[in-house]
Amino acid sequence: MKYWLIMMGILLYGFNGFNQTVDVQRISKKTDSLVRAYEQLGIFSGVVLLAEKGTPFYHKAFGLSDRLYNIPNTVQTQFIIGSMNKSFTQTIILQLMDEQRLQLSDNMVHYLDGFHQPKAGNITIQQLVEHSSGFGDYHGPDFFNLPYEQKNSSGILSLIKNLDLLFEPGTEHAYSNAGYIVLGAIIEKITGKSYAQNVEERIVKPLGLTTLVTKNIKEFPNRAIGYIKTIQGYKNNEDFVFEPRSDGGFYCTAKDMLTFYRSYFYDTVLFSNSARNKSEFFNTIKPAYHQRGSGIPIAGGFNGANTVHFEMLHDQISILVFANMDEPVAEKLALGIHKIINNKQPEKAELPTMLRVYKAYQDFGKNYVKKNFNMLIEQWFEGDPKDRILNNLGYELLQLQKRTEAIEIFKLNTELFADIGNCWDSLGEALRLNNQNKEALEAYRMALKHSPQLKSAQKAIFELEQKH
Numbered sequence: 417m418k419y420w421l422i423m424m425g426i427l428l429y430g431f432n433g434f435n436q437t438v439d440v441q442r443i444s445k446k447t448d449s450l451v452r453a454y455e456q457l458g459i460f461s462g463v464v465l466l467a468e469k470g471t472p473f474y475h476k477a478f479g480l481s482d483r484l485y486n487i488p489n490t491v492q493t494q495f496i497i498g499s500m501n502k503s504f505t506q507t508i509i510l511q512l513m514d515e516q517r518l519q520l521s522d523n524m525v526h527y528l529d530g531f532h533q534p535k536a537g538n539i540t541i542q543q544l545v546e547h548s549s550g551f552g553d554y555h556g557p558d559f560f561n562l563p564y565e566q567k568n569s570s571g572i573l574s575l576i577k578n579l580d581l582l583f584e585p586g587t588e589h590a591y592s593n594a595g596y597i598v599l600g601a602i603i604e605k606i607t608g609k610s611y612a613q614n615v616e617e618r619i620v621k622p623l624g625l626t627t628l629v630t631k632n633i634k635e636f637p638n639r640a641i642g643y644i645k646t647i648q649g650y651k652n653n654e655d656f657v658f659e660p661r662s663d664g665g666f667y668c669t670a671k672d673m674l675t676f677y678r679s680y681f682y683d684t685v686l687f688s689n690s691a692r693n694k695s696e697f698f699n700t701i702k703p704a705y706h707q708r709g710s711g712i713p714i715a716g717g718f719n720g721a722n723t724v725h726f727e728m729l730h731d732q733i734s735i736l737v738f739a740n741m742d743e744p745v746a747e748k749l750a751l752g753i754h755k756i757i758n759n760k761q762p763e764k765a766e767l768p769t770m771l772r773v774y775k776a777y778q779d780f781g782k783n784y785v786k787k788n789f790n791m792l793i794e795q796w797f798e799g800d801p802k803d804r805i806l807n808n809l810g811y812e813l814l815q816l817q818k819r820t821e822a823i824e825i826f827k828l829n830t831e832l833f834a835d836i837g838n839c840w841d842s843l844g845e846a847l848r849l850n851n852q853n854k855e856a857l858e859a860y861r862m863a864l865k866h867s868p869q870l871k872s873a874q875k876a877i878f879e880l881e882q883k884h
Contacts (some may be wrong), residue, residue, distance in 0.1 A: 438733065438757075440473045446756045451478060453765035454745060459645055460740035462746065463491055465670040466753065469732045470678045472671070481640040481740060483650060492640045494627055495738040496657065496666040497723045498716020501664045503680060504615050505599050507797050510695060512686040517606050520545070520694060525742055527602045531577045538843055539585045544595040546696050550581030551594040557872065567658045569604070569611065572597050580869065593663040600662025623675055629667040630660055639667050640740035646737065647774050647812055653720025663717060670736040677714070677725050677734065677843030704729045709758045711735070712748060716742030726750040733757060742768060748795070755858055770797045770809050782828055789832060803833040807842050819850045830862070837867025844876060853880055 427436020447464065454460035477489040477729040512518045518527075520542035525531060535550065543549040558575050560566070576594045583590070600611045607614055614632040620628055629636055634657070642653035660666045680687045692698045704710045708730050715724040722743035726735035735753050737746040745768070752762030766772065770801055773792050777785050785792065793805055813822035824845035835840050844859035857880045863873035 432475055436469050438473065443753075444474050445757055446762075447458065447474060447753050448476075450533060450752050450756065450762055450765070452611070454749060455479060457767055458767055459765075459768060460739055460741055460745050461489055461642070461643075462495065462737065462741065463489060463493060464753070465491075465671045465674060465738075467501070467674055467736075468736045470674065470734070472674075475671070479740075481563050481654075483641070483643060489589065489640060489740070490629070491671070492638060492669060493631060494636070494669055495635075495723055495740055496639070496642065496667050496716075496721045498718055498721055499593075499664045500673065500714060500716040500723060500725070501660065501662065502596050503668050503677070503714060504619055504666070505596055505603070505611075505662045506695075506697070507605050507680065507686050508614050508618055509541065509545060509599060510691040512603070513605055513694065514688050514691050517645075518602070524549075524598060524602070528573075528598065528772040530670065531545075533579070533581050535581060535585055541599070542696065543585050544592070544599050545591045546589070546597065546601075547595060548586055548587075548589050549595045549598075550585045550590075550599070551579060551592045552582045552590050554579065554594045554597065564658070567655045568804065569597055569600050569661050572661070573601050596663035598703075603662065607653060612660065613665075619686065621681055621807045625668070625672045625675060627667075627669040627672045633657065633660060633665070633667055633851070636667075640738075642740045644742045645768065645771065646875070647771065647809070648816060654721050664674045670738045673723075673725060674734055674736055677727060681701075681727055681729060699838070706730060711754050713747070715743075715747050717746070722746040726753070726754055728757070732811050738770065748847075760801060763795075766795050770805055770812075782824055786828055786831065801834050802830075803839055804830060806832070807839065810842060810846060812851065814846060819846060822846045823850060823852075830859075835866050835868050837865075837873065839863075839864040840866065841873045841876075843872055844873065848876065850878070855882065858878065 443466065447466065449764055451460065455478055463477045464474065466474035469482050472477055475491050477491050477493065479489055481487050481489045485873065513520065518541060520540065523537060524539040524541065524544065537879045539549045554572055554575050559572065562571055563700050576597055578593060603614055604611055615630055619625070631835055633639065635808045639870060643650045667880050694852055701712055709728065711726050711728045713724055713726045717723065720742055721740060723743055724736070724746045735750050739746040748763070755762045773785060776788070776792055793802060796802060796805065806825050810822045810825040810829065813825060823843070823846045826846050829839045840859050840863035844856045844863060847856035847859055857877065860876045862874045863870050864877070
């Protein structure tokens with residue numbers, strides 16, 4: 417999942433080409449052409465909504481919401497919004513501050529106990545909100561091994577209480593799904609109500625949202641099924657879809673999310689200007705309210721799903737792209753439309769980076785990919801770890817039983833990113849599956865050299881050494 421705004425800094429996309437008058441005809445025509453280019457590559461289906469001061473002037477649906485039953489997307493289709501949930505969580509935190517039921521400076525352990533990290537007592541609510549708590553992600557083997565019914569806030573919080581911190585609280589920034597699970601638990605503790613109930617009472621009702629789905633997400637008929645374009649075709653993402661939590665997972669239409677973000681950015685229906693002024697996030701984006709043509713993107717995404725709301729704060733123009741396809745297609749489209757609005761040329765539609773790399777590997781071989789890697793991945797989204805590209809490709813090849821190719825790809829990844837333990841760990845796994853245990857043991861030892869706490873490598877080394 418991705419929340420563009422709170423990483424190492426705020427991304428402001430600004431140009432000088434925007435005129436005060438929105439040229440609806442020009443923007444619509446060029447947006448049509450750009451969307452069709454992505455659609456023709458087979459990497460986009462979804463909804464695009466463009467609005468000025470909350471009034472849509474372009475609202476169209478593309479492609480299929482369900483490939484199995486050939487059901488088309490419509491403007492009423494609900495898409496999983498991923499980490500956009502974090503905006504709802506942040507909103508409720510600001511509301512509770514308005515109600516004087518918490519302060520951003522409060523310590524996490526004032527509300528929750530049982531954390532085993534030595535520095536847990538230093539973590540504040542503000543650090544959780546702004547991704548500087550030291551918590552990282554919880555999406556690892558322990559999470560995926562949980563039964564479906566335990567993949568909820570309570571079950572995940574138990575895992576988080578034993579996660580190692582990535583750094584001392586307040587000293588760095590790292591994207592943190594775990595931190596937002598903790599915030600959800602704090603909200604529930606203070607209010608005595610579930611996170612979903614808080615969202616429904618505090619956000620859905622006052623804004624009159626009618627399509628936001630906060631629970632039982634697989635039981636309603638109008639949701640888009642997510643799809644991943646792989647090296648062998650399309651597969652759905654149903655194995656990655658869980659009940660919503662405070663870090664992600666609601667379903668909604670683009671129109672209702674436009675309503676939410678209009679309030680979030682501009683009015684005081686949800687929280688006061690006083691609360692907004694105490695937020696590091698809102699203080700950081702203040703310059704964008706005075707920069708013509710600039711934009712603030714908020715995105716959500718994971719395998720087979722990608723949504724983005726791109727707000728031009730000075731001009732009050734909203735760009736929403738909701739895709740039931742793999743990231744970062746919605747983000748790329750939104751950035752392209754932002755350029756169109758600013759009278760700039762959008763980037764050419766390209767295949768996703770992994771597919772582009774694999775095609776080069778098939779056509780020209782490993783050495784070509786190694787030599788031209790940076791050129792091949794130039795479309796990769798800024799900030800995402802580059803080692804994931806070949807790592808994900810290697811695992812797709814393993815699933816297809818193409819072990820020789822997978823091992824070659826994993827080896828290439830260790831050559832390009834020799835100091836990343838996970839690259840070596842993945843190579844070890846592939847070698848072990850291919851019964852190359854001696855080479856696998858060497859790879860796992862390299863994994864621990866670079867990542868001494870990597871539990872999967874520790875376990876594999878123990879098991880392999882027991883055999884000898």
